[in-house]
Amino acid sequence: MATSPDDARPTSSDNRRKPVRTTQYMIAPAGAGISAQTLAEQLNRFGNILWTHDQRGVSGPPIAIVRMPDETAEALRRSTGGSLIIEPDSHLRAASFAGPTSSLIPTTTMTALGPDLTVTIRVLSEAGAPVEQAIVRLVGGQASAQGWTDRDGNVDLALRDEVPETVAAIFVSPRSGHWGLWQQQPYIEADAVNTLTLKPLPLPGRLDWGGEAMRFDQIPDHCRGADVKIALIDSGVATSHKQLAHIKHGIDARSGEDRLWSKDVTGHGTPCAGIINAAAQADYGIRGYAPDSELHVCKLPPDARCSDLIAALDDCLQYGIDVACIGVGCERGSVLVEQHIAMAKQQGVSIIAAAGNSGEGILFPACSPHVVAVGAVGQVGSFPEDSLQAAQAAAATAAAGGLFVPPFSCRGSELDLCAPGVAVIACQSPDGYAVCDGTSLAAAYVAALAALILADHADFKGSFAAKDGHRVERLFQILKDTAQPIGHPWQTGAGLPDAARALGVRSDQRPLAMPLNAGLREMRNAIRQLDRIPFSASQAMIFEPPRGPANVTRLPLNPAPLAFQATGAETATVHELRAAMALAGLAEGP
Known part of the structure; x- marks a missing residue:
């Protein structure tokens, strides 16, 4: 028996029996030709319409944000025969500042x-x-x-x-x-x-460890991202910060107002903005890696949902954004968000997104095929031995060159790149600096490099100058083809982006392993780090979970060091020290 739309409405007797649990949904016509007003009139009797989203300055079907019982949504889906797209308006969560696991x-x-x-x-x-x-x-x-x-x-x-x-x-x-x-x-x-x-937090000045790892120090001084527009889709930016006071463009994604974006209550977007666009200071502060780019802030509310992300993507199209950096995500995909991502790509918006901090499958929208998903890496020796970052390193997966994959960084076949996301010294609201961890910071490094490539790579002054999907694909190809492989693709993607290679300044790869004659101090530091790893595996294991949906199992963590005693320089043999260095990723194998 067919179900009519009227059958989808809960009866008064149902309401008296028990409270009706409602869910917020996004509902949109599957095809064109329906206005926002017509859509609202069709849906008004089925639930509480919170608002109707009509793309700001962008052509596309309207979206109604409706709160209704799950049973009503399911009945409506059956009754409309596929003419409506009905999906939960999922909450988004920030992909930064991972805590101890x-x-x-x-x-x-x-x-x-x-x-x-x-x-x-x-x-x-x-x-x-x-x-x-x-x-x-x-x-x-x-x-x-x-x-x-x-x-x-x-x-x-x-x-x-x-x-x-x-x-x-x-x-x-x-x-x-x-x-x-x-x-x-x-x-x-x-x-x-x-x-x-x-311990006090030192300001790195010109370059932090992440900038050195990505070889930003080896590109010409004029590579600063001029004339490239970057959108930061996050919690806002504290323009009260002395290194971010120059940022003038922004919008509140939910309300469409241009007054609230310059405050960052949660302090999540401000560190990412500094990595991308911090103004240079004479003798203090941090470095922004695309300081001449034009940063546009698309502020998401603390209770952000997929509908807010859609609004932010529409803002990117309206303002002619070149690169969008997304620091939020959710476990469940969205057809409507995916449609807007594809639309943005076809209009030349290159989207870089954080992979997520759960240590599990890649979050959406990072797992979209139209998006570059970025995971986090850290570097041994870039933090004190009793810091929170040392705790992450103790449970990490070793990579090449003293780098490691922290346990919080999401993994999966959709991962494209990895970038610095542990012990990153960044701007913090209202006008300070903090050490931060998370994949959204890694995404900010890659977004900054993407801006430099668009501004200075010859391809984007010639055959890929037009803002379209081919331009986006070429940018993504350069980022991945010039990256330095450092570990298993499931955990690190194509590897660590290399600014010098991406911009054509150098063709060689960065040497990742320290020589075997490293100083005694470096060897002792490696041993101390290894002694903190609380695992008992006796040898390295190569392991790849089955390819498939984002719901993947955890990868095995870094094995324990080889068994040896090293209480001083006199009691450790050269072979043992070299073994420790190799396991720390600071040298070749023994």
Whole structure:
């Protein structure tokens, strides 16, 4: 028996029996010729129409954002015979600032049963000043507790059924100005103030480790991304920051207003904006790698959904954007978002997206075939040994040249490239600097390089000058063909982008392994890093999950170092030191 649209409406008796669970949907005509008003009139009796999205300055079918029961949506889908596209308006999540994962937390041998353990943690700078608004996480054998430090640098945390001896780890993540802190099996006193001291955050000045790894230091000074428009689709940008005050273009993707984009409450978009477009400073700060590009901010709200991403993509088309950098994503794909991505590509918008921070399958839209998906890598030695980044390195997958794939970086066959995304010193709102981790930072590095290629590569002044899909494909090809392979494609894609090769400045690849006669300090650092890896595998394993949907299993992590003792230069043989260096990715094999 056929179902009519009227059958899709819940009855009053159904409503009296139990509350009706509703879901936010995007609904659009499958073909052309239906106006936004006509669509709204058709759908008005089936649910609460929140708003109707009609592409701003872009030709395309309208989209109604409707809240309705799932049963109603399914009945409507059946009754319309495929004339409407009906799909959930999924929430988006930011792809940056990955926290410690469960694999980083050691297990305790004790189990405490008794009253709650309440401890006071005080976080200070090396100068003795309190560090305010630092996130402190205390991990016990049974549970964890988290809080923020007050103006005196203090936070009180309570763990149920724990004693000081069962505390497995403590993590401290400051908002800006300092390195974070990671301690395993910390010494905690219940009846005293436990003081932790954070190391100051050095500003790299002209070039950070990521810029050196991608060889931005070997390109001509005039390669600065002039006349290229980059859209940053993220949480906004704090133009109160001294290195970002020059940014003048932006829009709120949901409302279409141009007033709110210059504030970044969550502090997610601001670090990415600095990597792309930070203005040069005389003797401090960070470097923006496409400083002469024109950055357009497409601000997403904290509760962003796929419909907001569609609006941002429409803004890219309206303002003639060349490169779009997307730092958000979701697990579930969207036909309507995919349509807008394809439309943007055909009009010359090259989309670079973060792969995601769950350590699992590539997020959407990064997994789209029309998008370059970027994962994160870190570099051994670019962070203190007791930092949060050291915790990531301890559970990482080793790559070439002292690089590693952090456990949070998403993996899969859709991954195209990897880029710096661990221990990145970046701008932070309102006017500071913070060390950040995440694949959205990696995407920002690649977006900046894409702008330099469009501005200065000869191909885009000749046969690929027209803004169309061929231009986008050529840009993606250059990025991937000139990348340096550093590991398994499932984890690193085509490899680490090479600015010098991409711009035709150099044809050789960057040497990734340090020579075997590396200094004793580097060898000892490698050994110390390896000693922190809490795994027991005896040899490296080559493993590739079956190709398929984004729902993939976790890859095996880095194996443990070879068994040897190295307490000083006199007790470690040359062979053993070389083995340690090889496992750290700092030399060839022994």
